[in-house]
Amino acid sequence: MAAIASDADALGFNLYPGSKRFLDLRREEDWIRALPPEITRIAVLVNPPIEDVLALSESDTFDAIQLHGDESPDFFKAISHGSKPLIKAFRLKNRSTLKDAEIYPVFAFLLDSYRDGFFGGTGERFDWAILDAISRSKPIVVAGGLTAENVGELVRLFRPHAVDVASGVENNQGRKEETKIREFVLAAKLAIG
Numbered sequence: 001m002a003a004i005a006s007d008a009d010a011l012g013f014n015l016y017p018g019s020k021r022f023l024d025l026r027r028e029e030d031w032i033r034a035l036p037p038e039i040t041r042i043a044v045l046v047n048p049p050i051e052d053v054l055a056l057s058e059s060d061t062f063d064a065i066q067l068h069g070d071e072s073p074d075f076f077k078a079i080s081h082g083s084k085p086l087i088k089a090f091r092l093k094n095r096s097t098l099k100d101a102e103i104y105p106v107f108a109f110l111l112d113s114y115r116d117g118f119f120g121g122t123g124e125r126f127d128w129a130i131l132d133a134i135s136r137s138k139p140i141v142v143a144g145g146l147t148a149e150n151v152g153e154l155v156r157l158f159r160p161h162a163v164d165v166a167s168g169v170e171n172n173q174g175r176k177e178e179t180k181i182r183e184f185v186l187a188a189k190l191a192i193g
Helices: 025-033 050-058 073-080 128-133 151-158 178-192
Strands: 010-014 040-045 064-067 086-092 108-113 140-142
Touching (some): 010 025, 040 050, 073 086, 128 151
Parallel strands (some): 040 064, 086 108
């Protein structure tokens, strides 16, 4: 509710059991469905069975599906027909990580930091210079180490389609803080100009 009150445009719901931010959809689906319709609700998954993605595509709980694992282009081809918008996350080791990105039949790419053994959510920033070297044929969402202090610079310099934050609005116990959320959203929106 703090993110909605802060004028966030979208909320991501982590459905990956291996994450510290895991949300059990079976227990939480009712309140997610009851969120205001102007808030884009994004299911975040890692290497899910194709049946799970197809079920989410047919459900009205989420507006888009973001995949953070090692899913292949063929995986996306199998679910892309008639699906909700799909977002493929890439954990950037270096520029070559994105060499085959264009063959993914997705709406957008999410670019995040790479750390061995993690599928995102590290709170670490990647080298933004990579953003100058990538194709902009699809919308770009940037994640990884963003905070209220640096998101404005990112938005002004690179004009991504969207930004994604988790660690950057959390306190030391890993809980979201209303003040940090409000400051982050304000900094990102002010930078749009």
